[in-house]
Amino acid sequence: MAGLQKILLVEDNAQLVDIYLLFLKQNGFDVATAMDGDQALEVAKAYKPDLIFLDVMMPKKDGFEVLKLLRHEAQYNCVKAKIVLLTNLGDASKVSPQVHKDMDGYVIKAEIVLSDLLDIIKSLE
Amino acid sequence: MSIRKRLIILMIFIGLAPTLVVSVVAYITIGTGLTHKTADQLVSTASEQQQRINSLLQKRQEQALELANTFDLQTNLGSYLASSGKLGKSQLQTTVQDTINSNPDIQNISLADLKGKIIASTNVQDDGATLGTQDTTMPNGQETTTTVREDQRDGIDKLYITTKVSVNKQESGLLSMVFRIDDIVAAVQDYTGLGATGETVVAVRDTQQHVISLFPLRFNTDAALKTNLDSLQLFSNYDSDYKDLKDYRGNEVFVAAKSIGFANWVIATKIDKSEALAQTDQLRNALIVIVAASSIIIAIIALYFTQFFTKPILLITEAAQRIGRGDLSTQLQLRRRDEIGTLANNINAMGASLKDFVASIEAQRNRLEIILNSTVESILAVDKQGTIILANKAAGELTQTPIHDIVGKNMSEVFRWRQDAEPFTIDYLQSGAKVYTDLQYVNPIGITHYVKLIVAEIKERQGKQTAQTIVTIHDETKGRELEAMKVDFVSMAAHELRTPLAAIRGYLELITFKAGNSLSPEADAYIHQALKSSTELGGLINNLLDVTRIERRTLTFNLEKIDLAAELKQSLEESAFTAKDKAISLNYSGLRVPSFVIADEIALHEVINNLIGNAIKYTDPGGKIDMLLERDGDDYKVSITDTGIGIPPEAQPNLFTKFYRVHGGLNSGSTGTGLGLFIAKSIIERHGGTISVVSKEGVGSTFIFTIPVFNEARFTSLQSEAQPKIIATRRHHGWITKNITR
Numbered sequence: 001m002a003g004l005q006k007i008l009l010v011e012d013n014a015q016l017v018d019i020y021l022l023f024l025k026q027n028g029f030d031v032a033t034a035m036d037g038d039q040a041l042e043v044a045k046a047y048k049p050d051l052i053f054l055d056v057m058m059p060k061k062d063g064f065e066v067l068k069l070l071r072h073e074a075q076y077n078c079v080k081a082k083i084v085l086l087t088n089l090g091d092a093s094k095v096s097p098q099v100h101k102d103m104d105g106y107v108i109k110a111e112i113v114l115s116d117l118l119d120i121i122k123s124l125e
Numbered sequence: 126m127s128i129r130k131r132l133i134i135l136m137i138f139i140g141l142a143p144t145l146v147v148s149v150v151a152y153i154t155i156g157t158g159l160t161h162k163t164a165d166q167l168v169s170t171a172s173e174q175q176q177r178i179n180s181l182l183q184k185r186q187e188q189a190l191e192l193a194n195t196f197d198l199q200t201n202l203g204s205y206l207a208s209s210g211k212l213g214k215s216q217l218q219t220t221v222q223d224t225i226n227s228n229p230d231i232q233n234i235s236l237a238d239l240k241g242k243i244i245a246s247t248n249v250q251d252d253g254a255t256l257g258t259q260d261t262t263m264p265n266g267q268e269t270t271t272t273v274r275e276d277q278r279d280g281i282d283k284l285y286i287t288t289k290v291s292v293n294k295q296e297s298g299l300l301s302m303v304f305r306i307d308d309i310v311a312a313v314q315d316y317t318g319l320g321a322t323g324e325t326v327v328a329v330r331d332t333q334q335h336v337i338s339l340f341p342l343r344f345n346t347d348a349a350l351k352t353n354l355d356s357l358q359l360f361s362n363y364d365s366d367y368k369d370l371k372d373y374r375g376n377e378v379f380v381a382a383k384s385i386g387f388a389n390w391v392i393a394t395k396i397d398k399s400e401a402l403a404q405t406d407q408l409r410n411a412l413i414v415i416v417a418a419s420s421i422i423i424a425i426i427a428l429y430f431t432q433f434f435t436k437p438i439l440l441i442t443e444a445a446q447r448i449g450r451g452d453l454s455t456q457l458q459l460r461r462r463d464e465i466g467t468l469a470n471n472i473n474a475m476g477a478s479l480k481d482f483v484a485s486i487e488a489q490r491n492r493l494e495i496i497l498n499s500t501v502e503s504i505l506a507v508d509k510q511g512t513i514i515l516a517n518k519a520a521g522e523l524t525q526t527p528i529h530d531i532v533g534k535n536m537s538e539v540f541r542w543r544q545d546a547e548p549f550t551i552d553y554l555q556s557g558a559k560v561y562t563d564l565q566y567v568n569p570i571g572i573t574h575y576v577k578l579i580v581a582e583i584k585e586r587q588g589k590q591t592a593q594t595i596v597t598i599h600d601e602t603k604g605r606e607l608e609a610m611k612v613d614f615v616s617m618a619a620h621e622l623r624t625p626l627a628a629i630r631g632y633l634e635l636i637t638f639k640a641g642n643s644l645s646p647e648a649d650a651y652i653h654q655a656l657k658s659s660t661e662l663g664g665l666i667n668n669l670l671d672v673t674r675i676e677r678r679t680l681t682f683n684l685e686k687i688d689l690a691a692e693l694k695q696s697l698e699e700s701a702f703t704a705k706d707k708a709i710s711l712n713y714s715g716l717r718v719p720s721f722v723i724a725d726e727i728a729l730h731e732v733i734n735n736l737i738g739n740a741i742k743y744t745d746p747g748g749k750i751d752m753l754l755e756r757d758g759d760d761y762k763v764s765i766t767d768t769g770i771g772i773p774p775e776a777q778p779n780l781f782t783k784f785y786r787v788h789g790g791l792n793s794g795s796t797g798t799g800l801g802l803f804i805a806k807s808i809i810e811r812h813g814g815t816i817s818v819v820s821k822e823g824v825g826s827t828f829i830f831t832i833p834v835f836n837e838a839r840f841t842s843l844q845s846e847a848q849p850k851i852i853a854t855r856r857h858h859g860w861i862t863k864n865i866t867r
Contacts, residue, residue, distance in 0.1 A: 016628060114631060
């Protein structure tokens with residue numbers, strides 16, 4: 001898939017939102033943000049992103065729920081979008097097979113540096 | 126047979142035997158003596174009677190002879206015969222008449238010729254009659270005949286003596302005298318010395334050779350000249366002293382016989398055997414009475430006396446039985462000073478000391494019970510069949526079952542062990558002591574306990590067989606829970622720490638990106654230092670999380686076919702800069718061809734980097750680090766050797782444990798949490814390899830780890846049981862993405 005340009009960042013930690021937003025914008029991406037599951041769905045529907053960075057641990061709906069809805073509900077316009085889960089918990093192997101199928105990637109926030117984000121996006125193109 | 130019976134028999138024996146022996150001997154000797162005396166008396170009486178009667182007879186005979194030898198008689202007889210009866214008859218008559226007149230005891234005198242024809246007689250009627258043959262026949266060698274027979278005239282038995290008359294020394298005539306026999310009969314009937322049953326008998330052989338009694342018998346006054354005395358065998362051998370015979374009454378008698386030769390009479394004394402032996406019988410009866418009386422007395426004494434022995438023995442036996450049954454307060458009351466008394470005292474003492482002994486054992490047992498029931502561990506004793514014979518309080522609590530319900534049940538009925546969710550069986554009869562860790566037990570109300578078991582055998586005294594097994598159960602559930610809580614806390618804390626860390630890093634990165642070259646060199650340097658520290662911090666937090674995963678066994682790997690040689694090279698390159706910075710040379714030797722193993726790339730990388738990092742950290746500037754890859758059988762062996770400060774020997778065993786740091790303390794100059802080697806060991810061992818160290822202080826250290834060579838079959842099997850395959854396009858530390866078209 002060519003150039004992922006529109007990115008939706010779903011993250012409940014304000015500081016991380018700040019950092020990622022700045023970085024991604026600095027690197028020429030269009031970025032929208034949401035800070036909880038419900039907001040994520042609203043924004044996704046309207047914004048129609050190419051790539052979603054989706055935090056797992058969030059209030060109101062958690063990331064897995066949002067993932068399922070985005071992937072399977074056409075109304076959110078993200079059925080074909082790239083969705084990458086963000087977490088600080090352990091392994092990708094911990095997720096359920098359904099989640100595995102639905103997601104396109106898995107990032108452990110504490111273990112990446114900002115520049116990794118660019119590699120991640122590149123690998124999905 | 127009981128002692129008492131034996132004793133009684135013994136006593137009777139001892140008491141009676143002498144009496145019996147003496148009695149028998151006495152009976153025999155005295156009895157025989159008595160009998161002899163009686164016999165002797167019989168014989169002497171017989172002799173006396175013989176002499177008496179003999180003299181009486183002789184007197185008569187002499188009277189006859191005297192007359193027969195009278196001159197007148199002879200002359201007159203000669204005349205008579207010479208004159209053929211014409212002369213002398215009246216003279217003869219006168220002679221005989223004169224004689225009878227002067228001898229009143231003569232009853233009749235008859236003179237006859239040799240033929241027996243009576244010439245002259247005091248019985249006038251007899252004139253011309255003939256003498257009987259018994260009068261005229263002289264026995265051989267005898268001068269006279271002597272008979273006793275009934276006088277026809279008056280029916281009285283009389284004594285007839287006939288003698289020859291010689292004229293001029295020629296036998297010419299016979300002279301027959303008849304006497305009364307009263308004196309003889311009186312002599313015969315004199316029973317002095319003959320007791321109550323004895324008598325004198327006078328007998329002759331009659332014409333039929335029967336033995337006839339001449340005179341009346343004591344028990345048959347009518348017996349004269351009638352009664353047959355054959356049975357007395359008087360004529361057979363009358364020189365013997367006495368014989369056992371039966372008399373005319375049929376009674377057994379002793380007989381002493383003597384002969385009166387000239388008359389061919391036998392005179393015998395006889396006495397009933399019963400009378401003769403009466404004294405002996407008396408003696409015998411007396412002795413029997415004595416023996417009988419002795420027996421009874423002895424029996425009574427024995428019966429009484431043996432009690433003296435047997436009763437206390439019985440009492441003692443009873444007491445011992447009572448003690449044996451458990452009544453230890455039994456005391457014997459036997460006031461005796463002899464051996465039995467001593468025995469009784471000893472038994473009492475034994476009972477008392479047994480009581481003490483039992484009391485002390487009970488005290489020990491109580492102590493043991495208190496100890497057993499105060500332990501935290503469950504302790505059970507199991508017998509050869511696997512049956513529980515003892516369970517302490519803790520065991521009851523563990524199983525939530527009253528102890529009396531546990532005891533008696535089989536071990537495998539009460540405890541069903543599991544290990545990692547699989548049933549686990551234990552052989553309680555094995556020898557020695559065995560420890561079983563990480564077992565689970567689910568109690569009756571469904572609670573799972575994590576336990577450690579020690580199963581120890583107690584051998585039978587002499588044999589090799591198990592007598593009992595002691596099972597000790599250490600409940601580690603609480604410990605585990607605490608451990609789990611600790612791990613949870615660490616895990617939670619680590620995760621919490623990550624968020625602000627990410628922010629710090631993020632902002633620092635932004636500064637470097639945004640500011641670019643507008644930062645002063647110092648600020649730039651500071652920020653880079655800050656970034657470096659935050660990366661380190663991130664690494665430390667990751668270590669903590671790895672440890673918690675290792676503890677929870679949730680550390681999972683993504684196993685792939687990895688080229689070990691390539692990984693080593695890469696790590697080397699990554700560390701090159703740091704090494705150069707510290708002026709340490711970093712070299713690689715060994716295999717340079719692809720060397721595949723089954724490994725999680727990131728985990729492996731972590732291990733190698735950790736080892737290299739340690740080597741650099743603990744080596745002084747100017748030192749050397751060598752990395753060597755070799756093939757060792759089915760494994761690849763990686764050795765990282767440094768010329769660093771080395772590890773003291775006492776530290777080496779603990780090197781790979783959690784939180785261990787060799788030169789611990791703030792002033793040691795070494796950094797790190799001490800987790801690196803622990804994690805490295807866990808990872809390597811999970812990969813099927815080993816890790817070890819060889820080190821000498823002041824010289825350097827060599828860390829060696831092995832990983833099995835890649836095996837297709839194993840890889841395939843691991844793949845199948847592994848987590849869902851992640852088809853990744855890029856996999857890097859910290860992220861994974863897939864490239865799928867939807």
